[in-house]
Amino acid sequence: MKILQIINNLETGGAEKLLVEIIPLFVKKNVKMDLLMINQIDSPFLKQLTDKNCCEIYSLGFKSLYNPLNIFKIAKYFKSYDIIHVHLFPAQYWVVLAKIITFSKVKLIFTEHSTSNKRIQNRAFIFFERTIYHHYSKVICITQEVKNVLESHIGLSDKYVVIENGVNLENIHLANPLTKSEIHPYIDENDKLLIQVSAFRKEKDQITLIKALQYLSENVKLILVGDGLLRHQNETMVKKMKLEHRVFFLGTRMNVPQLLKTADISILSSHWEGFGLVAVEGMAAGKPVIASNVAGLSNVVNGSGVLFEKGNEKQLGQKIKELLDNNNLYNEVAKRCYERSKQYDINILVKKLMNLYNDLLK
Incomplete structure (x- = not known):
């Protein structure tokens, strides 16, 4: 099993900390799990994961998270992994668009870490949001409340699974x-x-x-x-x-x-x-x-x-x-x-x- 975790970067935050803690645990279970960051920002979390020397850590190299060229760089990683597991916006969008333009069969998972964001609150974005979520095989909701929000605003109830976060x-x-x-x-x-x-x-x-x-x-x-x-x-x-x-x-x-x-x-x-x-x-x-x-x-x-x-x-x-x-x-x-x-x-x-x-x- 080969899994690539994709996130914007490893600055401070709950999603970032969670990845730093779970990747070494999966590697101990003989799962190949690597990390791709949209942009690389030096941080204590990045240093901590690097020091563990347990996985490959990649960066797309663009300074801006919102550079659309991220799409093409992400696409190059699809062929090397069985599952792409994505966290946070705009990585959430770039990965789906990369899959669309490459017709890749790789499985996509997205973890929704929040009950609120500007896109969900703005009805003008609902079509785009629904399209993006549709391309994920599964969307992990970290609480039942997150699942309720997505079902209410996006629909696609068959996509969601509740898996609560964990602490070491x-x-x-x-x-x-x-x-x-x-x-x-x-x-x-x-x-x-x-x-x-x-x-x-x-x-x-x-x-x-x-x-x-x-x-x-x-x-x-x-x-x-x-x-x-x-x-x-x-x-x-x-x-x-x-x-x-x-x-x-x-x-x-x-x-x-x-x-x-x-x-x-x-x-x-x-x-x-x-x-x-x-x-x-x-x-x-x-x-x-x-x-x-x-x-x-x-x-x-x-x-x-x-x-x-x-x-x-x-x-x-x-x-x-x-x-x-x-x-x-x-x-x-x-x-x-x-x-x-x-x-x-x-x-x-x-x-x-x-x-x-x-x-x-x-």
Whole structure:
């Protein structure tokens, strides 16, 4: 079995991190699985996969993700693989167009990682979206909510299969916490530490979490892990609210399991999510998780962690305070979160993907 994973690049994100973790696991099962990036951007994720030396890593070489010449370069890889597994837009479009112009018989799979995007929301794109999805043998939906959205907007219900994302639980369980002062000298061991791990994009809404600090005592501090276009906007908000001594931007970090184990509460304040992989990681670290009550994310957190109304910084602040002020509640939620995380072992994901690949090649 020869499988090529195609993604825009390996910048920070849940889809990117997932590929870095599952490719070595498939290789251990004697599956040839390689990676093709539309453009190559140096990143910690790319370095991590390169250092494992487990697969071929290709790049098309164009700087722009939207260069239509990507179509012709992608087509050259079809003959070497049995299955092409695609993630994210615009790779999603380029791969289908490459198959159309080459009349290739290669099997295509696409993983839909989000419950929302501009194309689905714009009725003018529905014809193009339906055409693109039609050419995939299967579309993996990472939650039932994602499947519901696609069926509602695109149709083609026979294409969809729900396979939830997974987390390398062992890596998190074995991670040792840091001392809080190791993270930043302004953080004391007695401080209560909140963490959000996510790229600085519109859907992640770190602003709401920053604003929630105004309802919490001075010893509650926040670390934001990740990078992205909206980081400067968030830094400006921190300065405007005079919270420089309580909010710390760590950038992209590869020791996330250690950071999650060091923090007291893990938070994901997203406007929308396909799944919320980092929520599961926070649960696996044995800490309470608070998340916005949005499709995809609520399915993962509800019944174990704590949900709040998206964009409602006052309610978020109240939920944080309740956990920090009540040890029994804190421990109860932490225990429920840890137990819930076991449902999302990455080995379960790998097994389900393997079954899907085998079924397509029968």
